[in-house]
Amino acid sequence: MNCKCGHKAVYFKRYSGQHLCERCFTRAVFKKFKDTIRVNGLIERGDAIVCGVSGGKDSLVLLHLLHQLQEKFNFNLIALAIDEGIKGYRDESIPFIRKACKDLDVDLYIDSFKEKYGYTLDEITSIKDRVGACSYCGVFRRNLLNQSSRELGATKLALGHNLDDESQVILMNLLRGDFSRFGRTGTYYKNLHPKFVPRIKPLREIPEKEIVLYAYLMNIDFDFEECPYAPEAFRGDVRNFLNEMEEKRPGTKYTLLKTYDKMFPTFNEMLTPEHISTCETCGEPSISTFCKKCEMLDHIKKNY
Ligand code: SF4
Ligand code: ZN
Secondary structure, three states, rough: OOOOOOOOOEEEEEEEEEEEEHHHHHHHHHHHHHHHHHHHHOOOOOEEEEEEEEOHHHHHHHHHHHHHHHHOOOEEEEEEEEEEOOOOOOOHHHHHHHHHHHHHEEEEEEHHHHHOOOOHHHHHHHOOOOOHHHHHHHHHHHHHHHHHHHHHOOOEEHHHHHHHHHHHHHHHHHHHOHHHHHHOOOOOOOOOOOOOOOOEEOOOOHHEEEEEEEHHHHHOOOOOOOOOOOOOOOHHHHHHHHHHHHHHHHHHHHHHHHHHHHHHHHHHHHOOOOOOOOOOOOOEEEOOOOOHHHHHHHHHHHHH
């Protein structure tokens, strides 16, 4: 089958019925990325963008796309990696990050849980009476990404969440009845505290398999490994369900995202607190006297 331009197709977009050749496919991905930024006003001239990189396909594709956009648009771009301290996983992915940044000539900063909080994630998971590894990891990483990008002078923090990730999170929050998180999966964030760096997700409308193909066609090397703590049964079930629905009804994930986006301004208005104060221990933004990260650190110190 050929692309509309006459070249041999490498991809069939089931949801739009288009066959695309390599050139038209990579252009379509860049266009989708650029349109998401333009329509939602995610980047302005003069912005300092910190791109969170993990060494996986999504963040390295995002770094490449931002780098391409930088040639047309004037903004600063820095890469930031967080080393959680997961032996056999994060140490393996860091060389992919270093290579991508070197190839693109983008400055890279690496921060670690060990340096910042005193423990690696592997050490944290050895304590008794603990919650799941991903709970510590999520809280500490969000905190460190925000703090480090602020210290790097970022005006925006770009993250590589794709359409699959976003649609899974929307459905998971709905199925869990996690109403408070329901107001936080949109395209923008109210600036609730001067210490929060606004997060942007320019890949949120691009399906995962298109990210994989884009990385392959653009020769972007990435780490295939999955985190050893990863298998989270609930997300796996939601992923399988959405993949089945997408197979039967192409466009399901996109429709879910767009329906959510229509409701997002109302949810965001209703569900975000009016005021966020600062944690009495670390001075980072917090809705209670002590932030979640300091509460967790306190528990770890007592049980380590
Ligand atoms: Fe962290 Fe869990 Fe992701 Fe592993 S799977 S990197 S532990 S959040
Ligand atoms: Zn704190």
